[in-house]
Amino acid sequence: MISRIDLRGDALPEGPALRALLPRADFDVAAALEKVRPICEDVHHRGDAALIEYAEKFDGVRLAQVRVPATAIAEALAGLDPLVREALEESIRRARIVHREQRRAPHTTQVVPGGTVTEKWVPVERVGLYAPGGRSVYPSSVIMNAVPAQEAGVESMALASPPQKDFSGLPHPTILAACALLGIDEVYAVGGAQAVAMFAYGTETCAPANMVTGPGNIWVAAAKRYFTGRIGIDTEAGPTEIAVLADDTADPAHVASDLISQAEHDPLAAAVLVTDSVALADAVAKELEPQVAATKHVEDRIVPALAGRQSAIVLVDGLKEGLRVVDAYGAEHLEIQTADAAAVADRVKNAGAIFVGPWAPVSLGDYCAGSNHVLPTGGCACHSSGLSVQSFLRGIHIVDYTRDALADVAQHVVTLAEAEDLPAHGAAIKARFGWKVPENK
Secondary structure, eight states: OOOEEEOOSSOOOOHHHHHTTSOOOOOOHHHHHHHHHHHHHHHHHHTHHHHHHHIIIIISOOOSOSBOOHHHHHHHHHTSOHHHHHHHHHHHHHHHHHHHTTOOOOEEEEEETTEEEEEEEEEOSEEEEEOOOSSSOOHHHHHHHHHHHHHHTOOEEEEEEOOOGGGTTSOOHHHHHHHHHHTOOOEEEOOHHHHHHHHHHOOSSSOOOSEEEOOOOHHHHHHHHHHBTTBEESOOOOSOEEEEEEOTTSOHHHHHHHHHHHHTTOTTOEEEEEESOHHHHHHHHHHHHHHHHTSSSIIIIIHHHHHSTTOEEEEOSSHHHHHHHHHHHTOSEEEEESTTHHHHHHTOOSOSEEEESTTOOHHHHHHTSSSOOOOOOTTGGGTOOOOOGGGGEEEEEEEEEOHHHHHHHHHHHHHHHHHTTOHHHHHHHHGGGTTOOOOOO
């Protein structure tokens, strides 16, 4: 069901050569880009009419309007299963606890007497949030996008989610109920690349946004790439990933269940076990069969995901080599199931989020740990972070110098301007001192 990659015996290669040995899904955003370009430009030129046509073409529903009525949002909350509501409210509560601590305060540094630089943090003015609605419904993604934006102080927020045939062309009612719990009243029944285009360009109904965040399929990722530079984005999210670094102290039943938990997202989902224990590898492979047989989404998601080229059991010589492998892989989700797991986790350099020990599975982080589950995929954890309050803040430097403070450094500024052959830069300093620059003290 799942392949093996044996990296024991020989010294592990460095950098790209090691990454090339590791499993990864095919996810060609560049190829998808050419297909979403005409969709995005059609939305630009025809606005809501284009959105309504694409809803019929891609989602099989004919909409009268793209904005969801307030009554539908209220009705979705009223009809929500009380247990689901309680769980969503707890997820929101815990996410707020964590993200509220990420707020940043202005800070002023006195560089010299009379010369200060203040860094203040200003939230993005308007954000478009995307909640997928394909194989599964993700109210948790509404929470993970909305809470950090709200805690950052974003004043204007709208959410898009695909229209559903089974719900009269509205987004899934659990998505709408989550919006109600979060106080989001501007919701659009729009999916895919056209949703990103709606937020980027604006339409008759939807005002343009400064930033778009939220996971989605390859078409959403391609649209984000298309609009990079025009709007801010969180990341070009690819198929979900789990890597488990484990030794012979790990419980194979736990490891197998965690691999399956990510495989049920999508046939391209990646499930990777890195271990120095052949016995554990054998036990996990054996454990997968009955657990997969006992669950849902077997043939359409889990089996293709586990059997795909993106999933594998990777054998290494020891923990040191295992750490090198997981750092090279840069997993979206990394579980550490080893002896002294906290110390091992502290040595990891590249991961979207790290889950320590047997009682912190990825599923906890997906819903109720308080952490954010919108995380970098495809190895991007080596340079990018997950969604947070900082994602929605812009740092602005405020420079405040007195005449004496400028005079103290004026000659250095003029010297550097002339060294760069930019004499007008120096002249802007000289003009303030009657064209005679004071000597540096």
